[in-house]
Amino acid sequence: MKMKFIYLILFCCIICSSCEKATDYNSSPRDNFETLWRIMDENYCFFEFKDVDWDEVHERYSLLVKDTMNQYELFDLLADMLAEVKDGHTNLISSFDMSRYWAWYEDYPANFNEDIQDNYLGTDYKIAGGMKYKRLVNDQIGYVYYGSFSSGVGENNLDYMLVHFKDCKGLIFDVRDNGGGTLTYSDRIASRFLKERILTGYTQYKKGNGHTDFTDPKPVYISPSDRILWTRPVVVLTNRHSYSATNDFVNIMRLLPQVTIMGDRTGGGSGLPFSSELPNGWSIRFSACPMLDINKQHTEFGIDPDVSVSMTEEDMAKGKDTIIDSAIELLLSKADSTNTTTK
Amino acid sequence: MIGIGGYNLRDTYLSPSTDINYTGWVARVLNERMKVVSLADYKVSRQQLINIEFGTTTNGAETATEYAGFADYILGYHYRFTQVLPGLKILTGASAHLMGGFIYNTRNSNNPASGKADLDLNLSAMAIYNFKLKQLPLTLRYQAEIPFVGMLFSMHKGEPYYYLTQEGYDGVVSFSSLHNKFAMRNYITLDVPVSTFTIRVGYLNSIYRTDINKIKTHVISNSFMIGLVKEFISFGGKRMKKHTDLYQSAYY
Numbered sequence: 001m002k003m004k005f006i007y008l009i010l011f012c013c014i015i016c017s018s019c020e021k022a023t024d025y026n027s028s029p030r031d032n033f034e035t036l037w038r039i040m041d042e043n044y045c046f047f048e049f050k051d052v053d054w055d056e057v058h059e060r061y062s063l064l065v066k067d068t069m070n071q072y073e074l075f076d077l078l079a080d081m082l083a084e085v086k087d088g089h090t091n092l093i094s095s096f097d098m099s100r101y102w103a104w105y106e107d108y109p110a111n112f113n114e115d116i117q118d119n120y121l122g123t124d125y126k127i128a129g130g131m132k133y134k135r136l137v138n139d140q141i142g143y144v145y146y147g148s149f150s151s152g153v154g155e156n157n158l159d160y161m162l163v164h165f166k167d168c169k170g171l172i173f174d175v176r177d178n179g180g181g182t183l184t185y186s187d188r189i190a191s192r193f194l195k196e197r198i199l200t201g202y203t204q205y206k207k208g209n210g211h212t213d214f215t216d217p218k219p220v221y222i223s224p225s226d227r228i229l230w231t232r233p234v235v236v237l238t239n240r241h242s243y244s245a246t247n248d249f250v251n252i253m254r255l256l257p258q259v260t261i262m263g264d265r266t267g268g269g270s271g272l273p274f275s276s277e278l279p280n281g282w283s284i285r286f287s288a289c290p291m292l293d294i295n296k297q298h299t300e301f302g303i304d305p306d307v308s309v310s311m312t313e314e315d316m317a318k319g320k321d322t323i324i325d326s327a328i329e330l331l332l333s334k335a336d337s338t339n340t341t342t343k
Numbered sequence: 344m345i346g347i348g349g350y351n352l353r354d355t356y357l358s359p360s361t362d363i364n365y366t367g368w369v370a371r372v373l374n375e376r377m378k379v380v381s382l383a384d385y386k387v388s389r390q391q392l393i394n395i396e397f398g399t400t401t402n403g404a405e406t407a408t409e410y411a412g413f414a415d416y417i418l419g420y421h422y423r424f425t426q427v428l429p430g431l432k433i434l435t436g437a438s439a440h441l442m443g444g445f446i447y448n449t450r451n452s453n454n455p456a457s458g459k460a461d462l463d464l465n466l467s468a469m470a471i472y473n474f475k476l477k478q479l480p481l482t483l484r485y486q487a488e489i490p491f492v493g494m495l496f497s498m499h500k501g502e503p504y505y506y507l508t509q510e511g512y513d514g515v516v517s518f519s520s521l522h523n524k525f526a527m528r529n530y531i532t533l534d535v536p537v538s539t540f541t542i543r544v545g546y547l548n549s550i551y552r553t554d555i556n557k558i559k560t561h562v563i564s565n566s567f568m569i570g571l572v573k574e575f576i577s578f579g580g581k582r583m584k585k586h587t588d589l590y591q592s593a594y595y
Contacts, residue, residue, distance in 0.1 A: 025404040039360040043501060093450075095406065183505055203509055206501040208557070209360075220509050272503050275451040276359045281404025285452055288501050 026279035029069045033062070036078055036092070036284060039276045040085075042209035044286050046271060049298050050085060054211070057084050071280070075099070082284075087300075088243060089273040093283040104240060104267045104302070111239040111264045111311050112176040116321045117145065126164065129157030135168060140335070141328050142168040146189075149181030149245035155227055158192055162228045170331030171230060172324065173253075174237040180244025180269060187222055190252040193259065194224035195231060200252045202292040217296055222252060233334045234259045235327035238305055243267035250303050251293055260330060261305040263323045268302040344373045344570025346547060350398035351563040352409055356457045356498055357448045365409045367400030369564045373547070383422065388434065390467075392417040396564070411562065413444030413459070417488075419467050434469040440490060446562070453503040457560065461519070463493035463526070482534040489527050493519045500557035517555050526551045534572055541572040 026032070037058050047054055061081045069077070075092065079099030082090050092099040120143060125134040130151020133144040142165030146153075165171060173189075190200075202217035236253050238246075238261060247266045253259045271287025278284065293299055307330070315322040350369040355361065374393045379385055394415040401408050419438025427433050440463040447456045469486040496516055498504065507515070517523070532545035545568035552561045 035361065042360045184508070203506055205499065205503070205506065207499065218506075218509065272505065273452045274359060274454045274501065274503070275357075275448075276361055277363060277402065277407060279361075279363065279403070281402060281406030283407065283450055288453070289503055289506070 024279075025281065027071065028279075029065050029067060029074045032074065032278045032280050032282070033065045033078065033081075035278050036081070037061075039278075039284055040082070040286060041211075043206060043274060043276070043288055044085065044090075045204075045206055045214075045288055045290050046085065046087065046298070046300055047211040049290075049300065050087075052085055057081060072096075075282070082286075087271070087287050088267065088269050089271055089285065089287040091285045093285065095281075104269075105243070108240040108264065109310060110177075110241075111323060112241070113311070113316065113321070116311075116316060116319055117324075119319045120321065120324055121145070126161075128161055129153035131157065131161060133161050133164065135165065136172075137328055137332070139167060140169050141331055142171040143174065143324070144172065145174045147178055149178060149183075149185050149249070151181070151185075153185045153188060155188070155225070158189065158225075159228050162192065162230055165230070168232075169335035170233040170235070172235050172237060172327045172331070174324070175242050175246045175249060176237050176239040176263060176323075177241045178243070178246040179241060180246050183245050183248055183272075186245045186249040186252070188225075190249060191222055191225040192228065193230055193234060193253065193256055194222065195229075197221055197223040198255060199294055200255065201294055202296055203289065204292065205289040214290070217292055220291075231258060233331050235330055236261050237323050237327060238263040238266050238303075239323075240264050240267050240302070244269035247299055247303060248291060251291075251299055254303065254306070255294065260307060260327075261303070262307045262309055262327050262330070263305050264308070264310060265302040265304050266299075268300045270299040344375070344543060344545065344568045346371045346373065346545075346566035346568035348547075348564055348566030350400050350411070352398075352400050352411055352446055352561070354409075354446050354457045354558070354560045356454055356500065356558045356560075357409065357446060357451060359454075359500070363402055365400035365402050365407075367398060369396050369398035369411075369566060371396035371547075371564075371566055371568075373568060373570070379423075380420075382420070386423050387436075388421050388423055390417070390419040390421065390438070392419075398564070408449045409446055410449070411444065411446040413442060413562070415440065415442045417441075417465070419465070419488075421467065421469060430473040432471040434467075434471070436467050438465040438467045438488060439463070440465055440488075440493075446560075453505065456504075457498070457558075458496060458504075459560075460496040461490075461493060462495070463490035463519070465490045480536060484530075484532045484534075486530040487527065488530075490519075490524065491521060493524070495519045495524070495553065495555065497553065497555045497558060514556065519553070519555070523555050524553045532568070542569070543572045544569050 041054055064077055075094055079092050082092055083101045086101055088104055121134055125132050131144050131146045136143045200220050200222050202219055204214045204217050207213050207215050238250055247269050250266050254261050270291045272289040273285045274288035275285050309323045309326045311322045347370050350367050352365040372395050376391045377388055379388045397412045399410050417438050417440045421434035421436035424433040442461040444459045445456050465488045467488045472483045527550045529548040532543050535542050547566045547568055549564045
């Protein structure tokens with residue numbers, strides 16, 4: 001009797017336990033190709049916007065997949081396939097390489113030079129929350145360089161920085177070569193330049209596997225910070241390497257009346273990237289959730305500046321940054337016109 | 344009790360459009376309390392379980408790591424059918440289960456973690472069998488629990504957590520039942536008296552599967568447990584005054 005009872009319990013345990021095995025490592029070129037294609041097919045968000053026929057891409061690349069390919073050949077082939085979507089947020093990552101599409105800035109003038117920037121910042125600038133800042137032109141203009149939205153910016157950092165500029169007539173916020181990072185910091189910084197709550201755009205995500213299976217655009221608002229605000233003129237400096245969260249920051253700042261966007265078109269990157277993986281252990285990152293502007297348009301390919309300015313060879317030879325100089329000139333002229341009007 | 348065992352995770356929020364499992368180890372701490380209560384003329388017992396577990400896993404290629412942590416609180420009431428057979432008690436009842444936890448993938452971008460929060464009502468059954476093995480009194484217990492209705496938190500497929508800060512929380516709390524969630528806990532213990540205390544050894548099999556908002560998740564663990572059992576006799580309050588013949592208080 002006792003043994004029967006014990007057997008009964010063991011039987012219950014066995015039928016209730018998991019029979020699933022862990023997915024084994026699988027280096028099959030064919031299986032990994034198909035998995036990568038399917039991950040993109042079901043999750044990538046810009047096929048329709050970029051007019052990419054992903055089925056045709058499958059047909060074309062499927063012919064190139066061979067069972068005898070080594071991992072380097074397979075990686076290069078899959079990287080080429082991903083490059084078809086021309087997306088800076090789309091990467092294949094292995095232990096030996098990371099594929100990327102960076103033509104959105106590599107094919108354009110840099111419009112930024114750190115050595116020349118040093119001529120403005122010098123060595124006595126301050127650093128807070130990843131922002132380098134300094135007063136320029138006899139303390140008339142505040143200059144901030146924020147090189148990465150991955151650098152944590154705290155509310156206290158912003159308070160101290162804005163207090164440092166309290167007597168300045170205008171502010172330059174330089175986000176050139178800022179490849180993005182955390183959207184929270186974009187919202188946090190932008191909220192210091194607002195006078196009222198504004199609509200900044202719309203968000204969507206893919207609710208299904210179809211290329212157009214998106215949720216309805218949901219409006220996104222941003223409110224002014226309840227701490228120190230800056231409502232005097234601002235010039236935001238951009239170049240083609242202002243990407244992702246930086247593109248989002250510019251998308252907000254361009255809506256404000258006291259803000260001028262100056263420099264080159266931003267690099268874009270308006271799709272929030274998600275990650276997945278292949279059976280051989282390689283990681284895949286891809287744009288998954290589009291963020292639309294206030295007209296429900298994509299900014300994936302960048303945002304044009306209000307004032308287009310490029311660094312000239314002549315200025316660069318003199319150690320001058322044409323874009324910073326133009327921003328200073330604009331802010332001083334705005335300050336002068338304000339004084340004239342006041343008088 | 345403390346336990347250690349195998350862990351098997353899959354979450355398609357973290358690895359969209361794949362069927363890749365992560366496997367590894369889990370460690371857990373389990374505190375269980377049972378008490379006969381006055382309901383139905385003292386034929387009902389109350390069981391409270393607090394479980395805290397943490398596991399580390401890797402994918403099949405061992406190129407990525409996922410960590411998972413869960414905390415559970417279960418409050419159950421069982422009707423006791425004593426002496427069904429000599430030495431055998433059967434307990435049946437229901438329990439409420441509150442669970443919170445996460446699975447975190449170290450290399451992901453805007454989908455780095457999958458948060459979990461569940462509130463369930465479970466069906467619960469337990470068999471407790473007292474027997475002797477060469478004059479050594481032993482107690483074997485088997486318990487199974489299955490949630491049949493509840494609610495849980497789940498992101499939507501492809502929705503980043505950042506959107507929650509933009510008031511994008513429509514539908515992230517869902518009704519759950521057997522159509523979208525299957526979970527089961529099988530718990531076997533053996534109590535062995537040693538000297539002046541009792542050692543409890545056990546095996547805990549836990550299965551948790553959901554298919555909600557187009558995200559499939561499973562968390563499966565098989566743990567071997569060991570701990571100590573203590574029995575307390577409560578003579579607090581008025582009972583203490585009534586039954587002074589039954590005990591000698593060390594304090595009063």
